[in-house]
Amino acid sequence: MVDVEFRVVSDRRDGLLLALGQVVIANGFTLLRQRMLNSDEGVVLVMVVRGPADALLMLEEKLGTHHLVQSFEASPYEPAPSAPAAAPAPVARNNGNGNGHAGQTSAAAAPVAPAGAAGGHAAAPIDTQRVETLLPQLARNYPNILLQLVALERELPPAQREATLRYIGQRVGAWVYKRDFALGGQLPLADSVRRIALPAMRQLVQAELHEDVLKVRNSPFCHRGESGECCHFLRGMLGGLLEGQHGAHVHVVESQCRNTGAETCRFEFES
Template structure:
């Protein structure tokens, strides 16, 4: 494995991190750290990545020919430094933990979810998501890419639920308790709009640009978003017994991903 820092210059900021992050993941690499700033050259995106040495030339070729990239530089990174910067910062605002069992570990949504998750990796990822929020899709897509297919739905729903609970406590906890329909409009919709293009049609939340579609998985695939909606609207602070259903998904040919809410 090799650790490399890429310094990319682009004319466009919107969508740059997500597009190049997907390029990094598609080449078999993991994004350890990223930073984006404006400069006289344009938008400068710095990415520290890790992956197979024999795949480095392919990644450089894909970055060099990407339509958003004006120029890039690559330089090796010491592995110890890469490990240090990718570790969760102790002061990062970690998402609020779920209810705890006698053993002190976060209690997952179901026993099946607990057996299907790499708990250590999930708990290490959550502070990074809190630190980078709302720019979190690169880490989530990397997690999705690395997970065995049988673990994807349970793990991503659980991570989404934890992030949704954290966002609720950070942004919405000072408001009064709302009925479900009002909570969808005044909590779920603005929270989703921090991440994706979302609109409300009757009582259905529609998302037109979910990054989890068309990635080789069959059926509905927006497990993180479904979990996050449950974390935002369910549990003690919301509607007990809430079920979030993805009734339509672009991954199955629909125009938009649609989420319905049932108490």
């Protein structure tokens, strides 16, 4: 579960809290506290909500594109510490109803490890602010997101690439699962790969299934001048897609990669 603070600017006060509160609840979150005030920007509504991390991207998209919302910011919420701490600078997001450019969300710059990372030395920290700013953009542009991700990969320090791209993949995969597949019944792992993971991958890359192995022919993350398997986003997304059916117990392995000379990138699944 995550606690998040949303700051919304609107030109209308009446019905604003009710309308956005319904969106929060409909996406599986609880409204912990709220305050509303008038400012030079318009009516400012601040909401603190709590809910599942894998549903946060969808909630941000719904709030940021709501017809009552002119601008939207989000940041991780933490109770005030006993010692003063510098607050992160917000990055505004406009949905087109007000002035500005669409598509940015702010988050604190405190680094976090991706879901599933073990120990303090297992993975490099993730720049949360950069990730949370990118995720709503990916939601709006999906499935045309690979160019953005390749550009991000090139900019990241080498020590952060695997952890960051896998974490983004997990978040995107969980969002796609909830959007497109959550209403289906519970499936065995092999059927989940065939009916959920494969169709979702085919929106992004050339993917095919051979027995229980998913093969990708055109991963854009290969041949980046590094050794070893490098399709970290695809691996993370497959995990996010399948966790909706099988929880965190599902394990995705890139057993072969074109970056190491294989003909295709191969992903295998265990639970």
